[in-house]
Amino acid sequence: MIARTRMDYAVSGELFIRRFLLALIVLIFPMLSLAQDGSNTAQHEVTWSGDVAAIFQxxxxxxxxxxxxxxxxxxxxxxxxxxxPVIKYRVENRVMPPWHVNPNVGIQNFTNDRGLTEEERQTIIAWADQGAPEGDASRAPAPREFNDALIWRLEEQMGGTPDLVVESEAYDLAPVTQDKWFRPSSPTGLTEAKWVKAIEIRPKTPESRTVVHHSLAFLVQQEDGTAGLPDDVDIPFGPSLFMEWAVGKAGQIFRPDTGKLMLPGSQIQWEIHLHASGTRVPETQVELAVWFHDEPPEHRTILSMFDAQGPNSLDIPPGEIAVTQGTFVLPAPARLENFQPHMHMRGKAMSMEAIYPNGNREVLSFVDNFQWNWQINYVFDENVAPLVPKGTMIVTTAWHDNTEDNPYNPDPN
Ligand code: HEC
Incomplete structure (x- = not known):
């Protein structure tokens, strides 16, 4: 149970084949415009003030x-x-900013894209190669302003304060210690079923913000797994991922007529990844806000995990690169919303492929530069999130690098 991916998909009984064909056209389109040209950056002196500062902002x-x-x-x-020099190294190898999806394969439009364009990447590399000059300081953009006030960022769009706020227990984090994964659980306090329209998570205090690397909230509740779905759909449910928080990502408003179902007696099971900062944070805490639909929406959003390995457990021989694969046949028409590979230290790459009922196959997403300390969720833009028919097989393939060339490998033997 090590190599797997998390994926949101909205299930509905009423997707038409016509919409499916339209989605395919949209999917193929971004693959036509492959390499962009960053060569114009070499023509003038690249400076911090004139070129690089704006990208860094x-x-x-x-x-x-x-x-x-x-x-x-x-x-x-x-x-x-x-x-x-170290910036150049990280940027050239596509490790920083943390965005590790292959820029030439599969879906390329994401709602949370923080990657560099090829032109930005070449600009930073050229600047470092030219000795990282400052240039004319008067041309530098005004410093960016940051709003660290504790506000719910979705409040304005949602037209009011959240309907429900759930907070985690506090954790006393030492100034210097190994990374911690803190897993407390909090009751939601709901007494009736509710459909969720939007969710936001945030560290509860400014001090918490300095040590919370990212945070997952799972929704744990009793149900038979069929509420809101067509009669013939049976999807295995475990605790399902409700929402996650990472720097730069506040929350999510579900698509129109789409929502998650929360039941009475439900609990939020947290998984909070803490990274010590050198200063003790006695009350490290995160909290979650929920806005509800007034009426049940047409489609239900489900987040599932798919194993990227066969029925047998993951087997990674010494000194080798191991490839494993898992498959899942969708029991209903669905829209695939995101791709989030999850592996540990030897994880190298993961892909998600669709094999359609008519036999066509296509790679939807390929994270070829996986970094184990960054568990990134690649969320597809709504104009390209693929609509797939019932019976589509999702194939997830994982590569683990157990050679000594993998700098994160503690032991190739
Ligand atoms: C989402 C947060 C995030 C963003 C965005 C981000 N970084 Fe980082 N960066 C980190 C963290 C956290 C580390 C330390 C952990 C690691 O190396 O993964 C780091 C490490 C680095 C390092 C290595 C530092 C060292 O001492 O070895 C460099 C260089 C770097 N980042 C440059 C950049 C540049 C340049 C950008 C923008 C083009 C950028 N980062 C964007 C979070 C981020």
């Missing part, structure tokens, strides 16, 4: 600033200049 500073999760601040030229 947009793609790095949510994390690389005081009171956030990254180890160093990258706000000003003075802070950045000495890191130029």
């Amino acid at each position: 947009e793609k790095c500073q949510d994390c690389h600033r005081p009171n956030s999760i990254a180890p160093m601040s990258l706000l000003t030229y003075d802070e950045v200049k000495n890191f130029a």
